Amino acid sequence: MSNDNEQIADEATGLDSNGAASGEISRRDAVQLLAALPFAAIMNWPSAEQERVRSFVDAALKSTAEGSAYAPKFFTAAEFRTARILADMIIPRDERSGNASDAGVPEFMDFTMIDRPNNQKWMRDGLAWLDRQSNTRFGKPFADATEAQRGQILDDIAWPARAPATMTDGVSFFNRFRDLTSSGFWSSQIGVKDLQYKGNVFVSEWNGCPPAALNKLGVNYDKFDSKNLRLTPG
Secondary structure, eight states: OOHHHHHHHHHHTTBOTTSOBOOOOOHHHHHHHHHTSTTOGGGGSOHHHHHHHHHHHHHHHHHHHTTOOOOOSSSOHHHHHHHHHHHHHHSOOOSSSOOTTTTTHHHHHHHHHHHSGGGHHHHHHHHHHHHHHHHHHHSSOGGGSOHHHHHHHHHHHSOGGGOOGGGHHHHHHHHHHHHHHHHHHHTSHHHHHHTTOOTTOOOSOOOOSOHHHHHHHTEEEEEEETTTTEEEEO
């Protein structure tokens, strides 16, 4: 993870570069900052592949809604449960949108692990790392720990700038898992709505720039420069 990404991640949790609290930040602001991370490797996939992963996730969510439990193809049942819990800790449900699970992020991850097998080792090793940490500290796997106990582990790995040196493996895993969670969430219907993205919307009528904007720029339509196709000062 680059230094720029680390800075964004710290800002998204309300911390300065030294890991100190830098003031309150809402979950909404946090997810907007996470959306600014250059994480979306999925956007570099061929269009057909993007459509395939979204179709896969949408079908999985529909099947689950109809009462059929999703059967992961890469994750074991225990790993899938842990991945779901961790993804929902990164992007929880709030008053405006659903959480990572609601957006099909765990299913997205499962698809990605099969489609791009070079990701499998870090994912499996990282989930095992979480369980070892939880078993050592609390005598139970990460998924069986309390919310507060899970939070203690994440506090040690979620912010690279303040993470203990002994947590290097956990930091590396969490950075990649967080980026993959973000990719899955903001490429979903829920994620796009969460960002209130309004692109590709047909404009039925264009009445030009609002008068207030024209006045601020000191131009008007009465003196349109047809040769250079630009407005001129009023």
